[in-house]
Amino acid sequence: MSIYQRIGWRLLAGIVVLWGAVSLSFIGLHFASGDPALVILGGPEALPTPEVLARVREQYGLDQPLWVQYGHYLSRLLVGDLGESYRLQIPVTQAIATQLGATLQLALAAAVLALLLAISVALLTARRGRWLSASVSGVELVLSSTPIFVLSMLLLLLFSFTLHWLPPTGSGGWRNLILPSLTLALPVAALLIQVLRQELDDILEQPFITMARARGLSEAGVRVGHALRHALIPLLTLAGFIFASLLAGSVVVETLFSRQGIGRLLLDAVTNKDVPMVLGITLLAALSYVLINLLVDLLLPWIDPRVQGQ
Template sequence: MAAARVRRVAGAIGLRLGGAVLVVWGAATLAFLAIYLTPGDPAYAVVGGTDANPSPAVLAQIRAEYGFDQPWYVQYGSYLWRLAHGDLGTSYRLREPVATAIGQQLGGTVQLALAAGLLAVVLAIVVALLTAHRRPWIRGVSSSADLVLASMPSFWLGILLLSAFSYGLHLLPAIGNRGWQSLVLPAVTLALPLAAVLTQVLRNALEEVLEEPFITSARARGLSDTAVRLRHAMRHALIPLATMTGYLLGGLLGGTVVTETLFSRQGLGRLLLTAVNGKDLPVVIAIVVLSAVVYMVVNLAIDLVYPLIDPRLRRLA
């Protein structure tokens, strides 16, 4: 019985990992094609962009060295081969291994993403618990705020926060990576739109659960409204919240591009931006592959969380 269950869970995870490999391969291929098909000579990228004025001999030497003179399928094949062996290649611009470049920038971005993710989830839980199934005007105010925040461009939100808290009140630093203070504004900028979406999802889920007969049963037991929400309704509403959180966190890297640029923070988002501008193919592909991997891992983790929330999934499966 137990052995059979372990086998089943292991099988499910194996299947997901197989799927993950396929997704990473697809992401790598798309990134390769996108860069390969955009006009411009990658050899220029190596020598320092379009401003540089290298001799034809130098360009030819670079093309031979990096394999740019090979047909696309040879370039693609050798690229996949190296990727499969964990070799992300060397950056054209930075002249260092891509892994090293990413390693240096990873910390700042992880910090920012985790802070923003955590803040968004906590905000969503608090606001949804407080506003779900309340008087119409409370709901109205909250859901309008959600709508505005979710649809506001994040650079605009960032600028508003900067002018208020940094330039206006001088409470927080505007730019940089120094200390927790410098993390606050970027994290809030990144978190607010996420929190808005999560609040919508969670509030709808809570309102649906609060109409269920077992909630009436719980109230008839003499539970207070707060206890009913926390002990009974919340757990049910966590399922859609987890789904949405996985989806949003997986895609958080894209959000960091704007935020990091706006606040001049070091991080993967900025690295990606400069790499795209400079046609720095190895870096771009590596970051795209990395974000695909993160997406897969986050969602696999979320799938493993469901049975912890809903006992029917582990007891009746």
């Protein structure tokens, strides 16, 4: 299959993924979110009259059958209209745009940190002795199985409240970014280390590695210059998983560390039953996942030319 056919099939699959994410979210939210008109008016505490509720339902099209509402929503999506937030009373695209930068900054910092940790630890521990691998594997298991909120509280307790090295909350500067990004990066890095070290263990036994050593290359040169490039392929295919983990973790991290961002915006939207906002963020997450996997498909033949012939 040529690269163009791979891209075409990936785009087609991406469209199906986007449609499925939007459709399932739309149906699920409308069955579980209660009365949207009541949410728009400020909740039961606003004590709206039946006449006011009826007027709001008519204004937002909520008095129409669900399949009609669904059709109208899809037609608006085709022109890039995600609707208006029930709670904020502004377009969903505007609300997302104001918070997207903070989440991208956090996710990028966490992803870079996770990759650096994974590559460094895997290179240092691959085929270095059973006791070292077992010790590092134990730490990886603890990190990967520890809930995000527990890990964040432990890091806050150590670095903020005990050592007083880093601020506990806020979005002000780079020092405020360290603990949130570390909280997101450690569980992801733990999994990536396991995958990368297993690949390195296998690759370091291959004949071309023996030949590289026979030519007089140092062990560091063999590992970094020859083995690492081949071992990175599984990490690249996990890019979608890494993004999903960072996005899911950002909901907790941005809340605990009092940071602005998409995760906190999503939590507020779910809490306040803001259906258009939840749908907009869901679509953004699905679109990002599709684009990342498309990028992976484009990069794989460059990293491993054998993929191009498959």
